[in-house]
Amino acid sequence: MDxxxxxxxxxDSGDKAYNFAYRLAGNETDARDLVQEAFAKAFxxxxxxxxxxxxxxxxxxxxxNIFLDSMxxxxxxxxxxxxAPSPVENAGWADLLPEDSPPLADALLRRESxxxxxxxxxxxxxxxxxxVTLCDVEGLSYEEISQVMxxxxxxxxxxxxxxxxxxxxxxxxxxxxxxxxx
Amino acid sequence: MNQHIEGPEIxxxxxxxxxxEDRLRVDAHLSSCSECRMELESLxxxxxxxxxxxxxxxxxxxxxALERRMVHGRAWRPSFPAPTFWIPxxxxxxxxxxxxxxxxxxxxxxxxxEPLLAAHSRYSAxxxxxxxxLVASNYSDLNSLDEDSSDVELE
Numbered sequence: 001m002d003x004x005x006x007x008x009x010x011x012d013s014g015d016k017a018y019n020f021a022y023r024l025a026g027n028e029t030d031a032r033d034l035v036q037e038a039f040a041k042a043f044x045x046x047x048x049x050x051x052x053x054x055x056x057x058x059x060x061x062x063x064x065n066i067f068l069d070s071m072x073x074x075x076x077x078x079x080x081x082x083x084a085p086s087p088v089e090n091a092g093w094a095d096l097l098p099e100d101s102p103p104l105a106d107a108l109l110r111r112e113s114x115x116x117x118x119x120x121x122x123x124x125x126x127x128x129x130x131x132v133t134l135c136d137v138e139g140l141s142y143e144e145i146s147q148v149m150x151x152x153x154x155x156x157x158x159x160x161x162x163x164x165x166x167x168x169x170x171x172x173x174x175x176x177x178x179x180x181x182x
Numbered sequence: 183m184n185q186h187i188e189g190p191e192i193x194x195x196x197x198x199x200x201x202x203e204d205r206l207r208v209d210a211h212l213s214s215c216s217e218c219r220m221e222l223e224s225l226x227x228x229x230x231x232x233x234x235x236x237x238x239x240x241x242x243x244x245x246x247a248l249e250r251r252m253v254h255g256r257a258w259r260p261s262f263p264a265p266t267f268w269i270p271x272x273x274x275x276x277x278x279x280x281x282x283x284x285x286x287x288x289x290x291x292x293x294x295x296e297p298l299l300a301a302h303s304r305y306s307a308x309x310x311x312x313x314x315x316l317v318a319s320n321y322s323d324l325n326s327l328d329e330d331s332s333d334v335e336l337e
Contacts, residue, residue, distance in 0.1 A: 010248050018240035032244055036251075043252050114235050121232075135197060136232035142199045161193035164225055171228075 006043060013056050016138065020060055023133040024067045026122040034070075038063035053147075060138075061148045064130055071126045113175075120170035128163030135160050187211055187218050196225055 014035070021034035041062050042049070049058055121129055127149070134145045145160075146153045187195070187208055194200045195208045212219050 006252050007249050010245060010252065014240040014245050014248070015237070018244070019238045022238040028238075028241075031238070032241070035240065035244065036248065039248050039252060113231065117231055117235060132232070136229045137235070137237075139233065142194075142197070157190045157194055157199070160197070161190040164193060164228055168224065168228055 009055055009059075010039065013059050016056055017059055017063055020133060020138055021063055021067070023118070023121060023137055024064075024126070024129060026118065034063055034066055037066050041066070054144075057140075057144055057147050060134070061150065064148055065150075067130070068126055113171075116174050117167075117171060120167055120174055123170045124163060124166050128159055128166055131156060131159035132163035132167060136164075186215065187221075192218065192222055193225060196222060196229060 017038060018031060018035050021031040021038075022028065025031045025034055038059055042059050049055070121133070124132070130149060131145060134140045134148060135142075140148065142153050142156050142160075145156045149156065149159075151159075191200065191204070191208060195205065200208060212222065
């Protein structure tokens with residue numbers, strides 16, 4: 001790849017990388033740092049890039065790894081620990097279903113709920129947050145997410161589902177508390 | 183038929199990631215289970231809310247800084263310099279080589295010193311000039327006395 005190609009890749013993949021970084025980090029400062037570091041690493045290790053595969057997936061994988069590393073370094077993050085047991089793993093359907101689903105559906109589609117949804121997303125453990133973001137925000141397939149997160153498709157399937165359940169629970173808690181509960 | 187859809191399967195169904203046979207089975211179950219239908223709708227709304235949230239575009243200044251840093255900065259290390267580098271570099275190398283050749287062709291060691299030294303010894307021995315008068319202007323007059331040293335420049 002020559003210099004012109006690199007410049008083109010920044011333009012083509014920059015928005016996707018930044019949006020993903022923002023959803024993961026939850027703020028612009030950290031999103032900028034993530035994107036800068038991801039591009040720097042991508043170019044530094046350009047020889048490792050398989051040009052038969054989409055550059056986006058490779059870049060997002062690097063970004064995701066940087067994010068996980070930073071989470072491990074800064075364990076005081078607002079998100080839950082990677083080792084924390086999922087509150088939904090042993091829950092039955094009756095426990096997971098909200099008492100009244102339609103109000104949640106309506107609330108989620110309100111414009112003012114966007115910030116609350118982002119706050120709820122930030123409360124998810126990193127791996128669930130990444131899986132849900134890649135699937136529902138970035139629109140990647142399970143196979144693509146598997147490549148980005150470097151886990152089997154079965155694990156992706158499980159993380160997406162558990163991530164959604166956690167997100168819904170977090171959203172409802174925030175909405176009940178008026179968005180102030182951390 | 184009465185057993186609810188297994189957790190991740192309902193998300194996979196929502197994402198269109200179930201193989202045909204499993205999809206048909208889940209479809210059939212949903213047609214008769216309101217609880218699973220409600221769950222599916224709830225997840226669908228969640229997915230829709232996430233996908234329709236405004237996307238964050240990369241700030242223009244960040245894109246510009248990245249481009250500069252990657253393409254022109256230290257992070258960008260081309261594997262082979264472009265022709266624009268080789269043309270001036272070649273010209274500079276040629277100039278240096280030419281300069282070195284010219285300098286080595288006229289080294290002090292190759293100046294014809296023998297006639298000069300012989301003339302100096304002869305003049306000193308015959309006391310034609312004193313030590314105090316060993317200046318270039320005097321040599322210009324005396325050169326004519328010796329044909330051997332006529333081609334020697336004293337300056």
